[in-house]
Amino acid sequence: xxxxxxxxxxxxxxxxxxxxxxxxxxxxxxxxxxxxxxxxxxxxxxxxxxxxxxxxxxxxxxxxxxxxxxxxxxxxxxxxxxxxxxxxxxxxxxxxxxxxxxxxxxxxxxxxxxxxxxxxxxxxxxxxxxxxxxxxxxxxxxxxxxxxxxxxxxxxxxxxxxxxxxxxxxxxxxxxxxxxxxxxxxxxxxxxxxxxxxxxxxxxxxxxxxxxxxxxxxxxxxxxxxxxxxxxxxxxxxxxxxxxxxxxxxxxxxxxxxxxxxxxxxxxxxxxxxxxxxxxxxxxxxxxxxxxxxxxxxxxxxxxxxxxxxxxxx
Numbered sequence: 001x002x003x004x005x006x007x008x009x010x011x012x013x014x015x016x017x018x019x020x021x022x023x024x025x026x027x028x029x030x031x032x033x034x035x036x037x038x039x040x041x042x043x044x045x046x047x048x049x050x051x052x053x054x055x056x057x058x059x060x061x062x063x064x065x066x067x068x069x070x071x072x073x074x075x076x077x078x079x080x081x082x083x084x085x086x087x088x089x090x091x092x093x094x095x096x097x098x099x100x101x102x103x104x105x106x107x108x109x110x111x112x113x114x115x116x117x118x119x120x121x122x123x124x125x126x127x128x129x130x131x132x133x134x135x136x137x138x139x140x141x142x143x144x145x146x147x148x149x150x151x152x153x154x155x156x157x158x159x160x161x162x163x164x165x166x167x168x169x170x171x172x173x174x175x176x177x178x179x180x181x182x183x184x185x186x187x188x189x190x191x192x193x194x195x196x197x198x199x200x201x202x203x204x205x206x207x208x209x210x211x212x213x214x215x216x217x218x219x220x221x222x223x224x225x226x227x228x229x230x231x232x233x234x235x236x237x238x239x240x241x242x243x244x245x246x247x248x249x250x251x252x253x254x255x256x257x258x259x260x261x262x263x264x265x266x267x268x269x270x271x272x273x274x275x276x277x278x279x280x281x282x283x284x285x286x287x288x289x290x291x292x293x294x295x296x297x298x299x300x301x302x303x304x305x306x307x308x309x310x311x312x313x314x
Contacts, residue, residue: 007138007169007170007194007212008043008079008104008140008170008194008196008212008213009194009212009213010041010042010043010212010213010227010230011041011042011043011200011203011213011214011215011216011219011223011226011227011230012042012043012044012045012079012196012213012214012215012216012219013037013042013043013044013045013215013216013217013219013220013223014045014046014047014048014049014050014051014081014215014216014217014219014220015030015033015034015037015044015045015046015048015050015051015220016033016050016051016052016220016258016261016262016265017030017051017052017053017056017064018030018033018262018273018274018276018311019276019277019278020273020276021273021276023276023278023279025056025060025063025064026273026311027063027064027067028311029271029273029274029309029310029311030064030067030068031067031068031071031073032308032309032310033220033265033309034046034068034071034073035071035073035308036305036306036308036309037219037220037223038073038077039305040223040224040227041223041227042219042223042226042227043077043078043079044068044073044077044078044079045079045080045081045106045172045215046061046064046065046068046078046079046080046081047061047064047080047081047082047093048081048106048142048215049081049144049147049174049217050217050220050257050258050261051081052258052277052278052281053081054084054085055278055279055280055281056278058084058089058092058093061080061093062093062096065078065080065096065097065100065102066100069100069101075100075101075102075103076101078097078102078104079102079104079105079106079140079215080093080097080102080105080106081105081106081107081108081142082094082097082105082106082107083106083107083108083109083110083111083142084108084110085110085111085112086110087110087124087127087128090107090110090124090128091127091128091131091132094107094128094132094137095131095132095134098132098134098136098137103134103136103137103138104138104140104169105137105138105139105140106140106142106172106215107125107128107139107140107141107142108142108144108148109121109124109125109141109142109148109150109152110124110150111147111148111149111150113150114149114150116150118153118155118156118159121150121152121156122156122159122160122163125139125141125160126160126163126164129164129167135166137167138167138169139164139167139168139169140169140170140171140172140194140196141157141160141168141170141171141172142171142172142174143171143172143173143174143175143180143198144172144174144175144198145175146174146175146176147174151175152171154183154184154187157171157184157187157188157193158187158188161188161191161193165191168193169192169193169194170193170194170195170196170212171184171193171194171195171196172196172197172198172215173195173196173197173198174198174199175198176198176199178202178205181195181197181202181205181206181209181211182205182209185206185209185210185211186209186210189210189211194211194212195210195211195212196211196212196213196214196215197211197213197214197215197216198214198215198216199214199216199217199218199249200214200216200218200219200222200226200229200245200249201245201246201249202214203216203226203229203230203233203242203245204229204233204238204239204241204242207230207233208233213230214226214230217252217257217258217261218245218248218249218252218261220261220265221252221261221264221265221268221303222245222248222301222303224304225241225244225245225248226245228241229241229242229245247299248296248299248301251292251295251296251298251299251301252264254295255284255288255292256281256282256284258277258281259275259277259281259282259283259284259288260284260292262274262275262276262277262283262284263275263283263284263288263289263292264292264293264296264303265303265306265309266289267289267292267293267296268302268303268306268307269303269306269307269308269309269310270307270310271309271310271311273311274309274310274311275289
């Protein structure tokens with residue numbers, strides 16, 4: 001979703017990637033899932049953490065992007081994740097996204113080497129921006145230290161904004177630390193730097209503090225209620241809505257997140273093939289799927305219209 005200044009806002013989902021039995025991306029299921037999300041006004045942060053992006057090659061991601069655009073998914077609804085461990089991969093994927101109309105990207109820092117300095121990270125982001133060389137590129141930094149173990153610090157953001165004030169547009173803060181999200185909003189929002197929470201758990205607090213929305217794993221399975229809180233965060237029942245979202249999130253948090261998201265789609269779409277993940281991740285066991293389904297029923301969870309994403313028999 002976009003605001004009047006054509007800046008991303010609202011609810012985005014790091015779209016889960018369906019795989020076939022041979023572990024190749026399932027383009028047909030992928031398009032159907034993306035269409036279902038768009039119908040509910042959810043933006044598509046394709047190639048995110050929950051997309052298993054770092055288990056896919058640059059070529060596979062480019063092919064999936066081609067498929068979505070060829071299927072009529074508007075480029076303006078997409079925020080592709082283009083940050084890779086290799087500098088050249090980040091440049092190639094970012095350049096490809098921009099050339100195909102996806103001007104807004106979500107960019108991980110290079111994440112293999114640990115203990116790197118802000119200077120090194122600044123040089124990495126700077127090289128990508130300069131080598132892509134697109135005036136209309138907008139980069140949203142992806143801060144997810146629990147996974148990447150590489151932090152995007154406040155001083156680094158300040159330096160990047162000073163060097164590239166038009167290109168550095170915002171951040172997804174998946175630190176799980178509300179104080180850090182609040183600090184980003186307080187320090188940089190006045191400069192037009194947009195802050196997305198990395199989970200709907202912090203959506204209401206983020207909106208009240210001046211943020212612009214959330215990019216959240218459970219946007220894949222619970223899009224309607226999350227969008228409704230975003231739209232109605234000033235309403236008198238906003239805290240109640242937030243508690244409802246938290247209850248659903250807590251169910252998924254009891255399981256490995258990516259297999260659980262896919263498992264839930266498989267359960268509610270009556271399409272068990274959706275449960276396939278690419279190694280090193282492992283699918284939910286039948287017992288875990290049963291436990292997940294029971295727990296979701298316990299919080300009155302629903303996925304209206306999800307049958308649209310099911311694959312054809314055989």
